[in-house]
Each structure stands twice: as C-alpha cells, then as structure tokens.
Amino acid sequence: MATATGPARRTPRRRQTAQARRERLTRERVLQSAIELADASGIEALSMRRLGEELGVEAMSLYTHVANKDDLLAGMIDAVFAEITPPSLEAHWKTAMRDRALSVRAALLRHPWATGLMDANAAPGEATLLHHDLVIGCLRGGGFSFAMTAHAFAVLDGYIYGFALQDRSLPFETPEETGDLAQEMLAQFPAGRFPHLAAFMVEHVLKPGYDFGDEFEFGLDLILDALERHRED
Amino acid sequence: MATATGPARRTPRRRQTAQARRERLTRERVLQSAIELADASGIEALSMRRLGEELGVEAMSLYTHVANKDDLLAGMIDAVFAEITPPSLEAHWKTAMRDRALSVRAALLRHPWATGLMDANAAPGEATLLHHDLVIGCLRGGGFSFAMTAHAFAVLDGYIYGFALQDRSLPFETPEETGDLAQEMLAQFPAGRFPHLAAFMVEHVLKPGYDFGDEFEFGLDLILDALERHRED
DNA sequence: TCATCATCCTTACGTCGTAAGCCTTATGCT
DNA sequence: AGCATAAGGCTTACGACGTAAGGATGATGA
Numbered sequence: 001m002a003t004a005t006g007p008a009r010r011t012p013r014r015r016q017t018a019q020a021r022r023e024r025l026t027r028e029r030v031l032q033s034a035i036e037l038a039d040a041s042g043i044e045a046l047s048m049r050r051l052g053e054e055l056g057v058e059a060m061s062l063y064t065h066v067a068n069k070d071d072l073l074a075g076m077i078d079a080v081f082a083e084i085t086p087p088s089l090e091a092h093w094k095t096a097m098r099d100r101a102l103s104v105r106a107a108l109l110r111h112p113w114a115t116g117l118m119d120a121n122a123a124p125g126e127a128t129l130l131h132h133d134l135v136i137g138c139l140r141g142g143g144f145s146f147a148m149t150a151h152a153f154a155v156l157d158g159y160i161y162g163f164a165l166q167d168r169s170l171p172f173e174t175p176e177e178t179g180d181l182a183q184e185m186l187a188q189f190p191a192g193r194f195p196h197l198a199a200f201m202v203e204h205v206l207k208p209g210y211d212f213g214d215e216f217e218f219g220l221d222l223i224l225d226a227l228e229r230h231r232e233d
Numbered sequence: 234m235a236t237a238t239g240p241a242r243r244t245p246r247r248r249q250t251a252q253a254r255r256e257r258l259t260r261e262r263v264l265q266s267a268i269e270l271a272d273a274s275g276i277e278a279l280s281m282r283r284l285g286e287e288l289g290v291e292a293m294s295l296y297t298h299v300a301n302k303d304d305l306l307a308g309m310i311d312a313v314f315a316e317i318t319p320p321s322l323e324a325h326w327k328t329a330m331r332d333r334a335l336s337v338r339a340a341l342l343r344h345p346w347a348t349g350l351m352d353a354n355a356a357p358g359e360a361t362l363l364h365h366d367l368v369i370g371c372l373r374g375g376g377f378s379f380a381m382t383a384h385a386f387a388v389l390d391g392y393i394y395g396f397a398l399q400d401r402s403l404p405f406e407t408p409e410e411t412g413d414l415a416q417e418m419l420a421q422f423p424a425g426r427f428p429h430l431a432a433f434m435v436e437h438v439l440k441p442g443y444d445f446g447d448e449f450e451f452g453l454d455l456i457l458d459a460l461e462r463h464r465e466d
Numbered sequence: 467t468c469a470t471c472a473t474c475c476t477t478a479c480g481t482c483g484t485a486a487g488c489c490t491t492a493t494g495c496t
Numbered sequence: 497a498g499c500a501t502a503a504g505g506c507t508t509a510c511g512a513c514g515t516a517a518g519g520a521t522g523a524t525g526a
Contacts, residue, residue: 301483
C-alpha cells in the first residue's frame with residue numbers, strides 16, 4: 001500500500017472506524033440539530049444529553065464546539081436572526097420594514113422557543129448585530145432622525161416580539177381547540193365573573209375563521225402608518 | 234387543577250411548639266416568597282429547595298400548597314397581574330388604557346422575570362382573566378367593535394410585553410454600562426462591519442441622558458393615537 | 467516517523483424536580 | 497374531654513440535568 005498519497009492539503013480520506021461513524025461534529029451542525037430538536041420537541045426537551053443522542057455523540061463531546069449551554073442557546077438565537085431576510089436598503093423604508101417584520105414573524109413562528117430565550121440578556125451574535133445594523137440603516141436612509149430611529153425601532157421590534165410572545169402564551173394552538181379551552185376556562189369561575197371577556201369570546205373569538213395570528217398585520221400596518229406620520233418630527 | 238384550599242379557619246388558637254415554628258405556610262406566602270426571591274436573585278435562582286430555605290421549610294413541604302413547579306410559576310404570573318391597576322371603566326378609554334399600560338410596564342419592571350415566563354402557554358389565572366376582562370370592557374365601552382377590540386388588544390399588549398422583553402434582552406442595565414459594552418461588542422468585529430449601528434450608538438445611544446426605557450411612552454402614545462383614528466372602522 | 471493537538475469518551479459531582487411514605491399536631495365529632 | 501381523622505411538614509430516594517477532570521484515539525505537521 002504505502003500509497004503515499006501526497007497528503008496534498010486536506011486529504012479527503014474517509015475515516016472508516018469499526019462502527020461507521022457519523023460525520024464530523026461542527027458548531028454549525030450542533031446548532032442546527034439543537035434548533036431542530038427545539039422546534040420538534042420544545043425547548044424544555046433540549047438537554048445536552050438528548051442533543052448528543054440526536055447527533056450520535058456523547059453529551060460531553062458537544063463542549064468541544066460550544067462553551068456551555070448558554071452559549072448553545074445564544075448561538076441558536078443568532079441562527080434564527082440569520083434566517084431573517086434583512087430589510088433592503090434600496091426599497092422604500094416602509095415596504096422594507098414591512099417585509100422584514102413579516103420575515104421576523106415567520107422565523108418566530110418556525111421557532112417559537114426563540115422569544116422565550118431572548119430575555120437572556122446575553123451579548124448579541126453577529127447575525128443579530130447585522131440585522132439591527134440594517135434595520136437602523138433602513139430607517140436612517142428613509143429619513144428618520146436618530147431620535148426617531150430609536151423610537152421606531154423600539155415600537156416595531158417591541159411589537160413584533162411581543163406579538164409572538166402573546167401568540168405563544170395563548171393556551172390554545174388551533175382554532176378548534178379554542179372553543180373547548182375557552183369554555184373550560186370560564187366554567188371554572190361563576191358565570192358572569194368575566195362578562196366582557198365572555199361576550200368577546202362568544203361574539204368574536206369563537207366565530208369560525210378567527211385566528212389570533214391574523215391580527216399581526218393589522219398592528220404592523222397601524223404602527224408603520226403612524227411612524228410615517230412622525231417621520232419628520 | 235383545584236389548588237389546595239387553605240386549612241379550615243376555625244379556632245384561631247395560637248400554636249407554641251417546642252421550637253418556635255415559623256408562621257403557617259399558605260399558598261399566598263409561598264407565592265410571595267417566590268416572587269421576592271425571583272426579584273432579588275433572578276428566576277434561575279428559584280428552586281424548590283432554595284424557596285423552602287427562604288421560608289424555613291423543607292422543599293417537599295411546598296408541595297402541600299403548590300401542585301408542582303409549573304403551578305408555582307403560573308401562580309407567580311397571576312400574582313403579577315393582580316398587582317396591576319386595571320383600566321377604569323368610567324374614564325375615557327384612551328386615558329384608561331394609557332394608565333393601565335403604564336401600570337403593566339411598572340409591574341414588569343418590578344418583576345422582569347415575568348415576561349420570560351409568559352410563553353408557558355398555561356391556563357391563565359383568575360387575576361389574569363379579570364385583567365383581560367376589564368381591558369376588553371374598557372375598549373368595548375369606548376366604542377370599539379369586537380373586531381377592533383381584538384385588533385387593539387393585540388397591538389397594545391403585544392407592544393407592552395414586547396417592549397419589556399426587548400428592554401430585558403439588552404445586554405446592559407445602566408446607561409454607564411452601555412458605553413463599555415457597546416464598545417466591547419463592536420470591537421469584536423472589523424471596524425465598519427456595522428456602520429449604521431455604530432453611528433447610531435455614537436450619535437444617539439451613547440449620548441448622555443439616553444435610556445431605552447424612556448422609549449416606552451412614545452410607542453404607547455403612537456399606538457393609542459393610531460387606535461383612536463381607527464376606532465370607528 | 468513521531469510529536470502534537472483537536473476530538474470525542476468515561477466517570478463523577480452537585481443540583482434539580484418530585485414520588486412515596488412517615489411522624490406530628492391540629493381539627494371535628496361524639 | 498377524648499378520640500379518630502386527616503392535613504401539614506419531613507425524610508429519603510430516584511432519575512435527569514449541566515459540566516469539571518482527565519483519558520483515549522486518530523489526524524496533522526515537522
């Protein structure tokens with residue numbers, strides 16, 4: 001043998017240990033697997049042991065690619081931001097911010113655990129910083145002063161994340177479920193204890209076709225229109 | 234789940250055992266202690282053992298008053314809602330909703346861990362339901378249709394919770410800290426990587442007197458004014 | 467060819483939530 | 497007043513968690 005294959009850089013030599021080993025671990029693979037696991041089974045199911053299992057590796061092996069669990073979670077958040085289509089600096093600020101808001105919302109629907117992780121007040125990752133950079137650039141380019149940019153950023157992002165939080169905090173997921181759960185909730189208390197809430201449920205929420213998620217665009221446009229009015233303040 | 238109702242009241246006979254025992258445990262005392270502990274040391278410091286210690290009791294004794302840790306957390310959330318001054322049904326809807334929003338914000342500043350717990354999508358407690366009932370009543374009384382009430386509720390509460398989440402996710406707490414941290418963050422990447430963000434920091438955020446928390450009222454009034462405009466839609 | 471070093475694994479520790487069951491003491495009935 | 501009951505609090509124990517310490521393996525670079 002002694003093939004002496006000149007190990008010209010990066011020998012793509014395949015490893016073939018006794019048991020066919022999984023592909024080499026990387027931070028990206030760890031993060032991606034963690035995100036898939038959290039998406040599929042909830043963030044509470046994401047333990048280092050379980051994640052290792054998912055990757056065909058022992059829990060401690062993960063620590064080669066991730067400093068600790070907080071680092072893992074921070075990396076996941078940053079990966080979510082990386083999924084978001086950033087606002088275009090060419091388009092009109094309003095449409096750019098609208099599209100971007102919808103993109104954030106879509107990402108948070110794909111990864112509902114993300115909002116819960118955002119209160120970790122850790123240092124934002126590169127994708128997160130880049131995203132914020134472009135949002136600010138978009139607003140500034142649209143004619144917003146620094147002060148108005150700060151205002152606009154606070155309202156818009158506050159609304160986007162808060163809406164996701166609210167959506168997630170609702171104790172029901174599907175419209176069908178809503179009815180039963182609402183009945184059950186109100187039934188625990190004397191009839192007439194929450195008259196306005198009860199009427200609201202009966203007259204609106206329980207009507208066929210209602211879906212809380214549909215509220216998002218109304219609020220978004222409400223805020224965007226209002227910001228347009230204040231743009232020159 | 235029916236939460237353990239306290240012991241029958243009957244005789245107020247004072248107990249005096251060998252060792253002066255701490256006051257009798259109640260669900261309220263457990264919840265209050267848990268809230269104090271979370272406020273003082275962060276939600277991650279709240280373990281059943283630690284909470285027991287705080288109350289002079291073993292961890293397992295807490296389970297007489299609380300079904301499990303999730304029930305404890307749900308109870309804490311509901312207690313936070315109970316702290317909020319609900320919207321007056323007499324006042325004009327706009328001022329009532331404004332005062333109430335400020336009251337929610339104040340509560341979330343006092344208990345910053347609350348937003349992180351809100352994605353638990355558990356069944357809301359009595360104080361939470363009552364709060365929502367009055368918010369809906371206030372909007373309906375103010376002339377909002379059911380549909381507009383739903384819209385208004387989603388924007389307002391979304392914004393309030395999202396703002397708190399954003400505030401908490403900032404990696405700095407005090408204005409002084411902001412400068413150092415911002416420098417540090419941007420220094421990790423090539424200069425010019427985040428030009429808009431950098432300019433925004435230098436020209437606005439790092440200017441003396443800036444405090445992110447001050448942004449809250451701008452967004453609140455922006456939304457309230459916009460809602461007023463849509464009230465009759 | 468060998469030394470180095472990154473990768474992955476084994477073992478172990480302290481902490482967590484909580485199930486099971488015991489002991490003590492207050493309660494409610496006679 | 498006396499007693500049966502059950503509620504409140506305690507002890508012990510289990511399995512899962514994050515992760516520190518150090519060992520084994522195999523790829524890389526001299």
